[in-house]
Amino acid sequence: MSGSKVPTIDDLIKLDQEDPLNWTRDEFEIPNIQACGGERDGEAIYFCGNSLGLLSKKARKHMIEELDVWSTSSVTGHFSHPHHRPWKHVDQPLTPHLAKLVGAKESEVAHSSTLTSNMHNLFTSFYRPTNKRWKIVIEKGSFPSDWYAVHSHPKLHEAVLSPQQIDEAIIGLEPREGEDTLRTEDILAVLEENKDTIAIVWLPLVQYYTGQLFDIASISPKVHSIGGLLGLDMAHGIGNVECRLNEWDVDFAVWCTYKYLNSGPAGIGGFYVKDGLDDGGRRLAGWWGNDSATRFQMLPQFNPTPGAKGYQHSCTPVLSSIPLLATLELIDTVGFDKMLKKQKSLTGTLETLLKSSKYYGRSSEEEVGFKILTPEYPYRGTQLSVSLLPENKGVMPRVFSRLVKNGLIGDERYPNVIRLSPVVLYNKFEEVGRAVMILEDALRAEEEGEVKERGEKDLDMASKD
Incomplete structure (x- = not known):
């Protein structure tokens, strides 16, 4: 609804009634305001799924079933x-859903470990620096x-790289002065400027802080034209925005599943490796990466499973895979295209209401207000990052505390x-409308506090005169 008239609460209630996906809310357990730290009872407005997704009712049912199997069958539950859902093959029903969601072949997707561990795993295989091509491009933000993981890998190649090369290995991308997000043309310019020395370009699909969706379709051809590999962090992308890893010709990628895919706190990760990508014999082998047909023969020779699953190490954690399966099945039932259509409208409505606020766009150092860091559609997913102003007066923590007390759960x-x-x-x-009201109330309280504080200072100065 961005750019249209400002909707009323009645308008928003009508949108909910007409929404063909309104039934999916009943598939989830909505947090309680008091349990989240608020001051009253009732359901919280939970706008923090970009950090931790909610528990689905089907996931609860499946989890209890798995605990019962563990209780009654124990080790035989593997077979x-x-x-x-035999635990030995618990990843099998997940793979088709994940492959479809990220736009890849099933052979290119693995369900394993955690995001950063998977990142280290793939960098070990595919970051193979030489004296001429050794640099890694990553955004400074x-x-x-x-950031930590990428910086650790050049140091592992001291036999090839000089100390100076190790120090100069990381190229940090940053926005132009006075801007909050990266321009695609600036990324391309950096790639051209360093075209002879870049080994890997590592970018997020969606930037965690600003919510910017990167134009990977435009960046990928340039990366490959200069001889580099393209890797993606899809933690904030999978289940949120359209992913087309094959179409974009991405080389490798990693993700977590506890945000938009609701696998639970610190839930399992996953990764993608393009079919045919050469690892130069630098694979970190593990038992679960061995061919499943011979895995339990315990042979001394490692025979990797073809494709991404050959980079797995340990058996798949059941208790964080089962909640994920519940969400993937729900997405398949709903249709991700329909979800994207609603996302555009839902987040667009939030943008419209925020921009209609009297607190939006204030720039004075004496006025309480906010700006939106996140680019407009289509360069975003569900997240809008609201930057509280004035920046130098610690406004955000106080406003955030008021939001929580009044039942709006975001992320600071x-x-x-x-x-x-x-x-x-x-x-x-309707929650979008009420969320903006809660934010405005919190800003109003902050503004009144600022006015009171200035008045007290004026009185204090007058008394001294």
Whole structure:
């Protein structure tokens, strides 16, 4: 609804009634305001699915079933399972869903480990620096885990790289002065400038802090034209935005599943390896990467499973895979195209309401207000990152605390950003309207506090005069 008239609460309630996906909310357990730290009872407005997705009712049912199998059957549950989910093959029903969701072949997808561990695993195989081509491109504002992980790999190649090369191995992308997000043309310019030395370009599909969706379709051809590999962190992309890894010609990618795919706290990760990508014999082998047909023969020779699954190490964790399966089955029932259509409308409505606020766009150092860091559609998913102003007065923590007390659960990112993410599967248009009202109330309280504080200072100065 961005760019259209500002909807009323009655308009939003009508949108919910007409929404063909309004039934999916009942598939989830909605958090309670008091349990989240609020001051009253009732369902919270949960706009934090970009950090941790909600528990689905089907996932709860499946989890209890798995606990019962563990209780009654124990180790035999690996092979004989009353619900036809033998633990030995628990990843098998997940793979087709995941492949479809990321736009890849089933052979290119593995369900394993955690995002950063998978990132280290794939970098070990595919970052093979030479004296002429050794640099890694990454955004300076990347999630810390990516930043730390990328910096650790050049140091592992001291036999090939000089100390100076190791020091100069990382090329950090940053927005233009006065801007909050990266321009595609600036990324392409950096690639051209360093075209003879770049080994890997590592980008997020969706940037965690700003919510920017990168134009991978435009970036990928340039990466490959200069002889580099393209890797993606899809933590904030999978289940949120359209992913076309094959079409974009991405070389490798990693993701987590506890955000938009609702696998539970610290739930299992996954990764993608393009078919035919050469690892130069640098694979980190593990038992679960061995061919499943001979895995239990315990042979001394490692015979990797063809494709991405050959890079797995240990057996698949059941208790974080089962909640994921519940969400993947729900997405398949709903249709991801329909989810994307609702996402555009739901997040667009939030944008429209935020931009209609009197607090939007204030730039004075004396006025309480906010700006939106996240680009407009189509360069975003569900998340809008709201930057509280003035930046130098610690406004954000106080405003965020008021939001929680009044039942709006977002996500705080220091120093001054609150991330709000209305998720298609369980959030409503009416909640979007009430969320903006709660934010405005919190800003009004902050503004009144500022006015009172200035008045007290004026009185204090007058008394001294």
